[in-house]
Amino acid sequence: MRATLRFLILDDFDPETGELALRMAIQPGAEPGLELLRLRLHLGRPGNHLEPLRRELRTHVQMPMPSFWEYGLKVIIHALEEELTDPDGRNSLRYLWVKTQILHPTDPARSTLNHPVAQQVEVFRDWARKLDQEGQAIRAAEILDRLLMVAPRDVASLAYLASFFRSQGMAEEMVNVAERWTRAEPDRLEAKLRLGEGFLALGKPQEARAAFEIVLKTQPLHLLAHLGMAQALGFLGGNPFPHLDAAQELDAAATTSVLQETFDYRVLNPPEGDRVHALEDLPDLLGISGGEVEDLTHRLGLPMGQDGRVHESELARWVGVMNRYALLPSGLHWSAPTPRHLPELI
Numbered sequence: 001m002r003a004t005l006r007f008l009i010l011d012d013f014d015p016e017t018g019e020l021a022l023r024m025a026i027q028p029g030a031e032p033g034l035e036l037l038r039l040r041l042h043l044g045r046p047g048n049h050l051e052p053l054r055r056e057l058r059t060h061v062q063m064p065m066p067s068f069w070e071y072g073l074k075v076i077i078h079a080l081e082e083e084l085t086d087p088d089g090r091n092s093l094r095y096l097w098v099k100t101q102i103l104h105p106t107d108p109a110r111s112t113l114n115h116p117v118a119q120q121v122e123v124f125r126d127w128a129r130k131l132d133q134e135g136q137a138i139r140a141a142e143i144l145d146r147l148l149m150v151a152p153r154d155v156a157s158l159a160y161l162a163s164f165f166r167s168q169g170m171a172e173e174m175v176n177v178a179e180r181w182t183r184a185e186p187d188r189l190e191a192k193l194r195l196g197e198g199f200l201a202l203g204k205p206q207e208a209r210a211a212f213e214i215v216l217k218t219q220p221l222h223l224l225a226h227l228g229m230a231q232a233l234g235f236l237g238g239n240p241f242p243h244l245d246a247a248q249e250l251d252a253a254a255t256t257s258v259l260q261e262t263f264d265y266r267v268l269n270p271p272e273g274d275r276v277h278a279l280e281d282l283p284d285l286l287g288i289s290g291g292e293v294e295d296l297t298h299r300l301g302l303p304m305g306q307d308g309r310v311h312e313s314e315l316a317r318w319v320g321v322m323n324r325y326a327l328l329p330s331g332l333h334w335s336a337p338t339p340r341h342l343p344e345l346i
Contacts, residue, residue: 003028003035003061007110007127008069008103009037009146013080013095018044019097020080024053025139026061034131034139041077043285044084049077055161066105067215072113100150102127121151129161138162153184161193171201189215189222201270205235222249228256234317235268248325249269260327265303265318270311277315279308286319287333300327 006025015022020041037056040048048054057063072275076098083094087108100120104110110127112120117307118295124147132140141164144157148305151157175198181191196211209232220314230240245256261301267274277285282293296302300322303314318336323331 005061005105006034007105008072010076011100013098015084015092015095017090018042018084019075020049022053024056032135034136039072041154043081050074068106068108068111069103072101072103072111074184075113093229096149097106099146102146105312118293119145121154121316124150126159128157132160137167140164148180153179155181155184155188158184159190164274165195166197166308169201174198175202188202193224193228196225196232200228200231200235203235205232205268209236210233221250223247223248223254227255227263231263234267235264237267237269237271237313240317241320244321244325256327259321259325260300263301263321264318264323265301265314267311267313267317270313275312276309277312279304282310282315285315285334296328 004027006027007022007130009025011021011023020043021038023036023038023040025036028035037060039052039056040082041052043049044089050070051071053069054065057065075320080095080098088115100112101111103122108114108129110123113293115123116230122145128140128143128147131137141161144160144314147154147157148161155236158177159179161180162174165171165177178191178195178198181188182195185191186189192211192214196208196215199205199211207227210226212225212229212232218227230243233243234240245260279293280290282288286293293302297304302310302318304310319332319334322328325332
């Protein structure tokens with residue numbers, strides 16, 4: 001099956017070099033996915049500015065330049081070259097509009113050129129919807145990022161991007177989008193939840209705790225907020241069990257899965273005087289074999305440091321969770337050594 005052209009998307013314009021960066025999206029034959037070919041057109045020089053694109057089309061798809069692409073690019077290039085000759089030209093911020101241009105090979109209605117902002121938003125949304133339906137989540141997210149350039153408070157796009165970055169483990173990007181989403185929809189609990197999850201991933205438990213508190217004040221029975229709050233409190237050295245108990249009551253299977261697979265038993269700032277145990281001490285402390293210690297480290301998150309040592313505060317928390325929620329066939333024996341120096345009572 002012959003390859004087809006999907007769209008042409010403009011990426012950037014550098015007024016200092018006169019380079020217009022763009023990508024051509026090709027649907028290869030019967031294969032799923034998209035192939036995006038990058039190229040640059042050099043403006044402000046003699047010759048045919050569109051020749052590099054014509055050459056790529058001949059090489060990769062054996063097609064002539066679509067007439068609408070030629071028309072659209074000539075309009076855009078003319079506008080850019082006029083700007084370059086303006087006394088106030090060569091300001092990169094004035095060329096951000098280049099990134100808001102996407103051109104369909106034949107259909108002006110599916111292109112953003114010459115449309116008002118509201119229609120450009122719908123063009124981008126339609127492209128993102130179709131790409132998402134085709135399993136092209138990364139491409140859909142990129143299109144929605146362009147949409148937000150013309151409609152920064154579009155909550156549907158912000159919600160999609162927050163979920164996309166969450167699925168990709170891109171915490172910093174998720175926090176950035178969730179903060180924008182929260183400003184656009186202050187009462188949207190899902191935005192606060194994404195914000196809290198992102199802060200947890202970035203190691204900012206205080207900020208995460210504040211986000212989860214807002215969710216729980218409105219929805220006291222929110223499972224993910226209880227799990228998030230338990231994680232934030234655990235990082236801070238606080239007591240996660242009330243929130244873990246609530247989550248267990250709401251959905252025991254989901255809570256067990258989190259505690260076994262993704263819950264982080266570290267304390268980010270261990271208390272002063274917290275003892276550290278070596279790997280060889282753990283079998284006696286826990287009443288299990290050395291092989292079982294290694295298995296539990298990999299399988300159930302026993303919080304072992306890279307040096308093979310574990311803080312007692314983290315070990316005690318982990319043992320407490322394992323025993324409290326019966327995550328092991330039998331309970332662990334916990335016999336922490338008596339401290340040589342007892343803390344002063346206040």
